[in-house]
Amino acid sequence: MPIRFFTAGESHGPGLTAILEGMPAGLPLTAEDINHDLRRRQKGYGSGGRMQIEKDGIAITSGAMNGMTTGAPIALHVQNRDFKSWKDRDITPITTPRPGHADLTGAVKYGYRELRLSLERASARETTMRVAIGAICKKFLAAFDIRVDGYVSQLGDVVADLDNMPLDERIARNEDNDVRCPDPVAAEKMHAAIRQVKIDKDTLGGVFEVVARGLPPGLGSHVHFDRKLDGRLVAAMVSIQAMKGAEIGAAFENAGKRGSQVHDDIIVDDAGQLSRRTNRAAGLEGGITTGEPIIVRVAKKPISTMLRGAESVDLATGEANPTVYERSDFCALPRAVPVGEAMMAIVLADALMEKLGGDSISEMKPRFDALRRNRLEDLPMDNREWRFGFDV
Numbered sequence: 001m002p003i004r005f006f007t008a009g010e011s012h013g014p015g016l017t018a019i020l021e022g023m024p025a026g027l028p029l030t031a032e033d034i035n036h037d038l039r040r041r042q043k044g045y046g047s048g049g050r051m052q053i054e055k056d057g058i059a060i061t062s063g064a065m066n067g068m069t070t071g072a073p074i075a076l077h078v079q080n081r082d083f084k085s086w087k088d089r090d091i092t093p094i095t096t097p098r099p100g101h102a103d104l105t106g107a108v109k110y111g112y113r114e115l116r117l118s119l120e121r122a123s124a125r126e127t128t129m130r131v132a133i134g135a136i137c138k139k140f141l142a143a144f145d146i147r148v149d150g151y152v153s154q155l156g157d158v159v160a161d162l163d164n165m166p167l168d169e170r171i172a173r174n175e176d177n178d179v180r181c182p183d184p185v186a187a188e189k190m191h192a193a194i195r196q197v198k199i200d201k202d203t204l205g206g207v208f209e210v211v212a213r214g215l216p217p218g219l220g221s222h223v224h225f226d227r228k229l230d231g232r233l234v235a236a237m238v239s240i241q242a243m244k245g246a247e248i249g250a251a252f253e254n255a256g257k258r259g260s261q262v263h264d265d266i267i268v269d270d271a272g273q274l275s276r277r278t279n280r281a282a283g284l285e286g287g288i289t290t291g292e293p294i295i296v297r298v299a300k301k302p303i304s305t306m307l308r309g310a311e312s313v314d315l316a317t318g319e320a321n322p323t324v325y326e327r328s329d330f331c332a333l334p335r336a337v338p339v340g341e342a343m344m345a346i347v348l349a350d351a352l353m354e355k356l357g358g359d360s361i362s363e364m365k366p367r368f369d370a371l372r373r374n375r376l377e378d379l380p381m382d383n384r385e386w387r388f389g390f391d392v
């Protein structure tokens with residue numbers, strides 16, 4: 001895997017750190033390229049008080065100089081403004097775990113004496129650095145005219161009507177409102193659903209979709225499980241805090257249909273260009289890109305910090321005790337869209353680098369232009385009989 005990255009940092013600690021290794025030299029990169037997506041991640045209806053405190057801005061402390069990557073590891077840092085209200089304070093232990101969060105599982109695994117040690121690192125605050133790394137990967141992909149975007153398609157039980165809206169239009173409208181839903185009628189209902197859930201001191205999840213356009217065919221591979229791009233994308237999405245499912249296109253809906261209703265007929269035009277009539281495969285066949293847009297749908301559970309509380313146990317006393325919280329997000333789904341985009345950009349940048357090799361953008365460009373495409377002339381089909389020539 002040419003791209004590797006690490007993140008570190010606690011939600012209320014001094015700050016967040018990331019290292020991205022494997023970016024080639026010669027990619028134009030400024031703090032603003034990253035800050036644009038950091039701002040998008042902080043904007044969206046349904047947040048609690050924390051987003052009023054944090055104003056995330058990136059420091060690029062290595063790997064890019066004078067606005068250009070050097071090929072060295074890229075180190076990134078973001079400050080947690082909230083740290084100053086925690087650093088000189090006596091901390092009241094949290095000993096009643098929230099169902100659904102990593103509170104209890106983390107404490108059992110690591111033997112913590114209080115639950116804050118779990119939640120500090122399990123917090124979705126960490127997604128700041130994924131978005132920062134993803135923004136660099138988006139910049140890399142954009143050098144090859146590949147774009148990654150996302151939008152909300154369902155929030156709580158409100159489902160957007162997107163069936164007749166082309167992908168380009170969905171993406172053009174994804175920032176039209178503060179729930180990131182391209183269907184304006186559904187967006188109003190989603191907004192109302194969040195308003196109500198705030199009153200009810202409860203939380204909401206939903207579904208967002210991430211789309212990659214402009215991909216060449218031939219990224220990923222069918223030959224081994226960990227090289228299959230569909231598996232890599234689904235794993236990346238479900239690794240995001242609170243994501244419980246991901247599917248390639250309408251996979252679960254397609255599971256109930258017949259093959260003739262699901263697969264995309266292949267056609268050829270007079271110039272020998274192959275294409276598919278539809279894109280129900282959502283850009284991937286055999287774990288390899290087809291050249292059509294990739295669409296991944298991601299299911300987010302409702303946030304587990306609920307102001308109304310939930311039934312639980314005080315682990316210090318062993319007594320039944322409801323969870324108690326004063327501050328929480330009510331619905332983080334709109335803010336999760338840039339995080340999903342980031343994870344897709346990271347996986348696709350990795351797959352493209354695997355395919356192209358090279359240490360600099362200038363080396364990669366001609367290799368990209370020479371890639372096999374969906375043309376008959378790109379395929380050496382000689383129509384000759386052959387034998388299974390194994391030495392057995």
Ligand code: EPS
Binds near residue numbers: 051123328329
């Ligand atoms: C989070 C709880 C909230 C969120 C936080 C993730 O933080 P706090 O407990 O400080 O109110 O706001 O997300 C962020 C800080 C962020 O930048 O997205 C959690 O428990 O996962």
